[in-house]
Amino acid sequence: MTDPSLSSTGITRSETVPAPRYQPEAPENAPTNPKGGWGRFAFICVPYLWLLLFFLVPFVIVAKISLSEAAVSIPPYLPVIDWSRGLAGLWEAAERWSLDNYIWLTEDALYWQAYVSSLQIAFLSTLLTLLVGFPIAYGMARAPRSWHPTLVMMVILPFWTSFLIRVYAWIGILKSDGLLNQTLITIGIIDEPLVILNTSIAVYIGIIYSYLPFMVLPLYSSLEKLDTTLIEAAEDLGCPPWKTFWRVTVPLALPGMIAGCFLVFIPAVGEFVIPDLLGGSSTLMIGKTLWVEFFSNRDWPVASAVAIVLLVLLIIPITLFQRHETRRNEGDV
Known part of the structure; x- marks a missing residue:
């Protein structure tokens, strides 16, 4: 049919619309670019290869040792797999593996108390680090x-100094005749030196100071992208400043808060240097217990079982949280 508006001129619609150009279809078995495919495959395999070499393989070795029994030998555990016999040597060793070390962890109160104490100290340290790092x-x-x-x-300047030296510096600050007590006595705030070193307070101070940059940097990354016009809009609508902070700033900074809490909490649970140097013998943490089992008691199987349980305690909540976030993001889409 012709367009009435064009009929008077004698021009039809089919004459005004150009015909589509012919585009040949690609054959079904057209060869792809092999270089690009292999390059992408190699690039994707790099992080998986890294995880395989530096996470999965050590995890399997530690898990195998945790199923063995302590022995006065080199290495200090039995059975040892005889790889010269191939699968037969692996099968003979596997027949002697047992869960006795994990059962021992549940029977001895020292270990589960160390786990609970480590989780408590790490949680409070993470909370205090968040309160200090957010402002x-x-x-x-x-x-x-x-x-x-x-x-x-x-913020990152402390990383230019050795972690061990920075922890040792706090010994000189917190001891009875250290810088902190001398300053407080000189000002007149206290009359006698405070006992801070070799207490839990010193452990909290050391963890907060050492891991503060891991909290500040993710928070800064989120807050730096914050749209200030949203805050101005809330203020124009009569929202009080504290309510604007809780309703606008905190939700938008939540990804940085979660990332910072993970970066502080995970290493703080297994911390060894800070509780050993600042907490003394009265502080019970699983990292210190792990070191004693490995190097003092030479009980590698029990120490490996402690490490496996600690890893499971940390990985399972993180995995569940990631699944929750993935489902929530998919629901938002």
């Missing part, structure tokens, strides 16, 4: 843009 990150994000590189450098 720092918020101040960095609201500072002039030209200051941001300098402020970020100041």
Whole structure:
């Protein structure tokens, strides 16, 4: 049919619309670019190869030792797989594996108390680090843009010094005749030195100081992207400042808060250096117990079982949280 508006001119619609150009179809078995395919495959395999070599293989070795029994030998556990016999040697060793070391962990109160104490100290340390780190990150994000590189450098500056040296420095600060007590006595705030070193307070101070950058940097990354017009809109609508903070700032900074809490909580659970140097013998943490089993008692199977249980305690909540976040993101889409 012709368009009435064009009939008077004698031009039909079919004459005004150009015919589509012919595009030949690609054959079904067209060869793909082998170089690009192999390159992408190799690039994807790099992180999986890294996890295989530095996570899965050590995990399997430690799991195998945890199923063995302690022995006065080199290595200090039995059975040892005789790889010269192939699968027969592996099968003979597997027949002697047992769960006695894991049963021992449930029977001895020392280990589960160490787990509970480590989780408690790590949780409180993470909470205190969040309370200290959030104002720092918020101040960095609201500072002039030209200051941001300098402020970020100041946060990561402690990493330029050895972790062990920084922990040792706190011994000189917190001891009875250290810098902190001498300063407080000179000012007149206290009359006698405070007993801080070799207590749980010193452990909290050491963990908060050591892991504060791991909390500040993710928070800064989230707060730096915060749209300030949302805060201005809330204020224009009559929202009080504290309510604006809880309803606008905190939800938008939540990804950085979660990332920072994970980065602080996970290493704090297995911390050994800080409780050993600042907490003394009265502080019970699983990292210190693990070190004693490995190097003092030479009981590698029990120490391996302690490490496996600690790893499971950390991985399972993280995996469940990631699945929850994935499902929530899929629901939002």
